[in-house]
């Protein structure tokens with residue numbers, strides 16, 4: 001006799017951005033991503049930007065029942081890490097960043113970037129609990145080291161969901177297409193261009209950039225085209241690092257750095 005058991009409902013397709021919340025700070029994006037084990041915060045905006053992120057947490061954590069698993073920083077710039085100290089204090093979630101940007105984030109090394117940004121804005125330091133290297137995993141994410149914009153710039157790849165958080169290694173410009181950050185905002189634009197080759201061949205569902213709208217229409221195709229178009233570095237420029245006193249400095253661990 002034929003089975004009369006009802007057929008199981010086919011699983012609902014997951015929208016590429018299911019569980020993902022984007023918070024637009026004045027200039028940059030922060031993302032709150034809910035995975036099966038809890039919430040991950042990718043970038044925090046400026047110091048003041050922690051407020052809207054914090055305001056979104058009670059609903060997303062269902063009043064604290066869903067844990068915040070991590071605060072993931074794509075790089076040391078203040079429009080991405082400025083709110084990390086506040087959010088860490090609030091959630092106790094561990095902060096993750098690449099080792100080359102850790103000294104700046106912890107307030108013991110010079111920030112890399114345009115003097116105006118690095119000197120005018122508040123720099124609330126935060127302890128980095130997870131010091132990342134290329135290929136490391138943080139929760140569901142794989143770390144892709146894509147140096148150039150800053151020495152410790154990383155992208156976070158959620159392989160199972162096909163989500164690529166690019167920070168400022170690849171942003172969406174005013175024309176709506178993927179591009180690199182302005183040369184003047186990057187520590188080593190040539191290296192930043194070369195680093196894009198790390199993204200070659202990725203099959204993804206969405207690019208989540210540090211600036212501009214998420215890319216969900218043909219994301220793999222747009223990513224491949226951007227890598228083709230942009231990963232050919234122009235002439236090398238001089239690099240200058242500015243210390244807390246505004247004078248150029250060398251970053252710990254970087255070429256030219258000497259202990260003591």
Ligand SMILES: [Zn+2]
Pocket residue numbers: 075077149168181
């Ligand atoms: Zn940046």
Ligand SMILES: [Zn+2]
Pocket residue numbers: 028077079080168210211
């Ligand atoms: Zn930025």
